[in-house]
Amino acid sequence: MGDGEPLIRWDWIARNWDDDILESLKEHLILSFTPILLGFLIALPLGIACARWRRFYPPVLAVTSVLYALPAIALFVVLVAFTGLTYTTVIIPLTLYTLSVLVPSVVDGLGSVPDHVRKSATAMGFGETRRMVQVELPIAVPVVMAGLRVATVSNISLVSVGAMIGIGGLGELFTDGLRRDFPTPLVVGIVLIIALAFVSDMVLLLIQRLLTPWERTRGASKREKEVLATGGAA
Numbered sequence: 001m002g003d004g005e006p007l008i009r010w011d012w013i014a015r016n017w018d019d020d021i022l023e024s025l026k027e028h029l030i031l032s033f034t035p036i037l038l039g040f041l042i043a044l045p046l047g048i049a050c051a052r053w054r055r056f057y058p059p060v061l062a063v064t065s066v067l068y069a070l071p072a073i074a075l076f077v078v079l080v081a082f083t084g085l086t087y088t089t090v091i092i093p094l095t096l097y098t099l100s101v102l103v104p105s106v107v108d109g110l111g112s113v114p115d116h117v118r119k120s121a122t123a124m125g126f127g128e129t130r131r132m133v134q135v136e137l138p139i140a141v142p143v144v145m146a147g148l149r150v151a152t153v154s155n156i157s158l159v160s161v162g163a164m165i166g167i168g169g170l171g172e173l174f175t176d177g178l179r180r181d182f183p184t185p186l187v188v189g190i191v192l193i194i195a196l197a198f199v200s201d202m203v204l205l206l207i208q209r210l211l212t213p214w215e216r217t218r219g220a221s222k223r224e225k226e227v228l229a230t231g232g233a234a
Helices: 010-052 054-069 072-083 087-111 115-123 128-165 171-180 183-211 213-233
Strands: none
Touching (some): 010 054, 010 128, 010 183, 054 087, 072 087, 115 128, 128 183, 183 213
16 A cells, blocks of 8 residues: 555545446355355255254265365365356355355254154144144244354355455455555455345344244243343342
8 A cells, every 4th residue: 555545545436336346246245145045955955854864964064064174265276177267166165165054053953843842743733744844944943044144144255265266246356455555445345245244144133033923922021021020029
């Protein structure tokens, strides 16, 4: 950064907002959420299978853990030879990373369902599929959503690494700023990534609350009991 160069050049942001910045943001959204969607579609049935047949879970967990341990940039470089400089090169590794978070979340979520709840549903005539869809999965939602939130925020951050091969959404602002020793793109990229992660997390939290209305009722009942207990003590 040259002498006297401000940290943020607002005129640069205004000139480049519609073209460079918004385009990078759109690319970042695609590269972040496509792996999340694909990962969820794979992890849900895989997690259900692992929860139902527990002997499958250790090898599945081992494979996903090994894949998560692989450096993202190494996978990007390897895949370039097969998929070229396309979105697929970034989406495949991020989908694999997502599985290492979502599969355990699905298994743990289903494992949190009380056994007496399963037995009650069975006694009421629920078959395995109906019990899974109408009873077990709704109860597992908080745990699954917690994993989904972690995977989403992680993906939003990891997408930036793709800028090392020229496909990185907002990460391209980082490489541009470093190449030109110009801090404004760096600041803009950091702020937008943080904002995107925060908004995404809040949206997922809202979806979780909408899917689990009984949690709000339980929380309200707990607060009422605390108020009554406090009043009684007074």
